[in-house]
Amino acid sequence: MKIPPGLRLAFGLLSVFPVRFEDADRRTFASAMAWSPVVGLVIGVCQALTGAGLRWAGASWLLAAAVSLAAGAVLTRALHLDGLADVADGLGSGKPPEEAQAVMKRSDIGPFGVITLLFTLLIQAAALSSARHQALVVIVAAVAGRVAIAWACTPGNRAARADGLGASVAQSVPLRVAALLTAALLVLTALVTLLWTRDAETVLLVTLAPAVALLSADLFRRHLIRRFDGVTGDVLGALCELAVTLTLVVAVLG
Template sequence: MGHGLRFAFGTLSVLRVRVDRWDRPTAGRAMLGAPLVGLVLGALAAGAGALVSWRAGGLLGAVAAVSVLAALTRGLHLDGLADVADGLGSGKPAEDALRIMKQSDIGPFGVLTLVLTLLAQIAALAGQFTVSPGRGALAVLTAAVAARCALAWGCLHSVPAARPGGLGAMVAGTVPLAGALAVSAGSALALWAAGWAAGWPSPRYPLALVLGLGCAWLLLRRCVRRFDGITGDVLGAMAETAATGALLALAV
């Protein structure tokens, strides 16, 4: 599992980690260990958001938390979200849509999706930070963990790769259903424990994770039908969708 965790941190974060193995079994273990990456990155972003919220208010705390998460991932998932939006919005056949997604520029669908997603995340987090810095921090943690749990579901054995090359082909089909269920259940339990330790013994955080994963699953099914499989961009879009869905669930 050590190689898998190094693969996960080296691929999904800016943290300097030596990756010794780059093969499909290790990639599968990395996707199962991805929620731990979310826990670490989420804790850093939650701390930054709570500090800024305490000193400057909930809105700026939310902006800080979202910005730190984006910086810690080099905007990897946001880039994937924009590319998938352009591919889906193009209305072109799978091969042409994949070519559009691979281009370095961002089209109007991608820009609009990024703006609306970031606004939704910031607005939802601002409400949580306004209640208290602790509530906001736990919401950030929930979103970060939910985003990385979604990666395992995107890499199930039943999900093919859309093209032979790239990160998507490396990780596609590497995760058993039992593994995805186990890491999601473990993450939900950890979030419930974190809420209980903070004085909020409520199922709202595990439920938000489940709802976020449900949103990511709907996107996955759409992408598999549209592109005949997944790419690294699809996984990034799933992560942002799960995070946004979890935050909106907490907001309502």
């Protein structure tokens, strides 16, 4: 079975899985962003299996959650976390768009980035460790994060620079595709949660979580585009981590 070029590129860009891909044109990059939730699904399943294995071995919920998150970072080369840190440094610099972009492109991480990473990972670990259905929630969060990436590549989200990942994917994903991905995420989350838990309240909460996360990511995306004068690869990573974090948090409320 031949793997679609866009799916190959999605795994090649967004994960450590050894998937080869050739030089891609803009159409293939657009397809890769549309396929990105599938990458999130695979990573989420790996995280869920890691946590479940640790729980079976007698680990605490907190340890299982922390190692699951670490597995996600390893499987993505910490790509999205790095983007989040760079965006935090860019925002914290208080500089005009072009200078803020220069701050984000530096190889080091500044104090704003360190603090943001620290609290983000603490919040993620605390939320995931308190989830009644840890495996389910981590999978939903991983997929939601990649759907947020797809939305950031829809028309109206211009690229901040003429080079880099942002320039390759900005405004490349049709709105209908992003809407379809969102609908699929919410419907499948509701169905799987119903089969998993048989509890209507849990179904509502776990399905509401990615909806709230994606809405919040949309609002933050609009701010980042104004602040940095467009989308960059770092912005995509930051939006992914925001959606992941908020999905985990909302899913354990109530």
